[in-house]
Amino acid sequence: MGMEETDLAAIGRVIAGDTDAFALLVERHSRSVFRLAYRITSNESDAEEVVQEAFLRAFREIRRYESRASFSTWVGTIAANCALDIIRKRKRFVDTEDEIVSVCEAPGPDRQANSRRIGEIIATTMSQLSVQERTAFTLRHYEGMPIEAISRELGLSENATKQSIFRAVQKLRRVLGPWVGVVVVTLWNM
Amino acid sequence: MEHVKEEELVLLYYGEPGSEQARVHVEECAECRTEYQALQRLLNTMDAGAVPERDADYGCRVWERVSARARVRTYSWRALGAIAAGLILGIALQYGGNKPVAPVAEPAQDDVSARVLEAALESHFESTRLVLTEIVNQQGDVQMWSRETAEDLLADNRLYRQTAEATGQVETERLLEDLEEVLVEVAHAPADSRATTVDLRRRIEAKGVLFAIKVRTAREGNL
Numbered sequence: 001m002g003m004e005e006t007d008l009a010a011i012g013r014v015i016a017g018d019t020d021a022f023a024l025l026v027e028r029h030s031r032s033v034f035r036l037a038y039r040i041t042s043n044e045s046d047a048e049e050v051v052q053e054a055f056l057r058a059f060r061e062i063r064r065y066e067s068r069a070s071f072s073t074w075v076g077t078i079a080a081n082c083a084l085d086i087i088r089k090r091k092r093f094v095d096t097e098d099e100i101v102s103v104c105e106a107p108g109p110d111r112q113a114n115s116r117r118i119g120e121i122i123a124t125t126m127s128q129l130s131v132q133e134r135t136a137f138t139l140r141h142y143e144g145m146p147i148e149a150i151s152r153e154l155g156l157s158e159n160a161t162k163q164s165i166f167r168a169v170q171k172l173r174r175v176l177g178p179w180v181g182v183v184v185v186t187l188w189n190m
Numbered sequence: 191m192e193h194v195k196e197e198e199l200v201l202l203y204y205g206e207p208g209s210e211q212a213r214v215h216v217e218e219c220a221e222c223r224t225e226y227q228a229l230q231r232l233l234n235t236m237d238a239g240a241v242p243e244r245d246a247d248y249g250c251r252v253w254e255r256v257s258a259r260a261r262v263r264t265y266s267w268r269a270l271g272a273i274a275a276g277l278i279l280g281i282a283l284q285y286g287g288n289k290p291v292a293p294v295a296e297p298a299q300d301d302v303s304a305r306v307l308e309a310a311l312e313s314h315f316e317s318t319r320l321v322l323t324e325i326v327n328q329q330g331d332v333q334m335w336s337r338e339t340a341e342d343l344l345a346d347n348r349l350y351r352q353t354a355e356a357t358g359q360v361e362t363e364r365l366l367e368d369l370e371e372v373l374v375e376v377a378h379a380p381a382d383s384r385a386t387t388v389d390l391r392r393r394i395e396a397k398g399v400l401f402a403i404k405v406r407t408a409r410e411g412n413l
Contacts, residue, residue, distance in 0.1 A: 019257070019260070022253070022256075022257075023250075023253040023257070026249050026252050026253040026256060027249030027250065027253065028249070029249075030248055030252045030253075031243075031244045031248055034244050035241045038242065039239070039241065045330045045331055045333065049334050049335055051252055052252060052255050052256055052333075052335045053334070053335070055252060055253075055256045056259055056260060060260070086334070089334075118235065118238050119239060119240035120240055122236060122238060122239035122240065123239050123240045126239060140204055141204075141233065141236060142236075146206065146207075147201075147204075162201075165200060166196070166197050166200055169200050169229075169233070170196070172236070173229075173232055176232060176235065179235075180228070180235055
């Protein structure tokens with residue numbers, strides 16, 4: 001014993017009828033799926049729902065899993081789509097081409113306070129991106145999914161996906177620009 | 191010399207196909223290199239974005255809810271089987287006395303039907319308990335998971351209640367009646383309302399359904 005069971009082996013057991021083997025996959029990946037869901041929905045309670053819905057769909061569709069992609073990528077893609085569904089249902093976000101609200105304050109001398117504040121500013125700025133920009137950027141940046149795969153999963157053209165990511169980066173750059181140097185110094189000294 | 195566009199630098203940062211030319215240019219051009227390094231710093235800092243952490247037991251809790259919901263779907267079929275079994279039992283009880291049925295055969299058939307019904311009920315009560323416990327412990331809005339699961343359970347609950355009524359199981363019927371009232375409210379609870387969660391919690395506690403399920407499950411376990 002001692003050897004951790006691989007995701008693939010656990011999936012095999014689930015398909016063979018041992019449904020409890022799915023618990024291992026949930027325990028292994030639920031926190032990262034939560035982070036992904038939170039980044040897209042910008043809401044803790046919605047992110048929790050997305051996690052449950054994503055794993056439930058994955059459980060029901062387990063036979064359709066293809067080992068070309070890792071299980072985490074597969075369930076992450078399902079979660080991204082669930083997050084978009086929930087956003088549509090809630091109509092909490094309205095996509096506009098408006099400028100996002102920039103941060104007026106400047107970084108102060110307190111490194112720890114700056115570090116905390118940067119985390120908050122990033123979260124706020126992310127929540128102000130359009131749904132498409134936020135989803136495409138999250139999948140590319142945090143999940144490491146290639147643009148071609150993101151386009152396929154979100155049903156967008158590659159060009160539309162690229163433009164969403166570019167716009168997200170531009171907006172983030174505008175808001176976070178003044179803080180970037182501070183972040184580097186802060187992280188370096190932590 | 192033509193400089194690299196910001197878009198190309200983004201593609202280069204992520205190692206997307208087709209960014210090789212941009213990489214060569216950045217290596218040669220100091221201006222573009224500075225620009226690229228600024229972009230790298232920005233994107234590297236994105237990992238500092240605040241995301242609420244989940245504790246170590248989070249996965250267990252997620253699995254508990256997912257498996258309960260998956261079980262609800264599975265047991266909907268079982269519910270139909272139980273209804274059929276219950277009806278057989280009901281018919282046997284109603285007409286059994288008028289027919290010259292062999293004394294050994296009748297209890298055997300009743301036993302099987304009752305056992306099927308009981309097994310289905312046991313799962314039903316467990317799934318219901320999970321959903322209602324979730325609401326009692328919920329801090330925010332009523333979650334979509336709870337509403338959808340309650341809706342699924344409601345359909346089964348009605349069938350079980352009718353079966354209990356047909357087979358003269360008065361206590362079970364009463365409990366199922368109480369559960370039905372609560373499940374209707376959960377299934378139709380509006381989203382985005384903390385007030386609803388508080389109200390539901392009060393109703394669940396006032397009806398005492400969680401306690402009633404516990405008592406019934408414990409009693410069945412001791413039989």
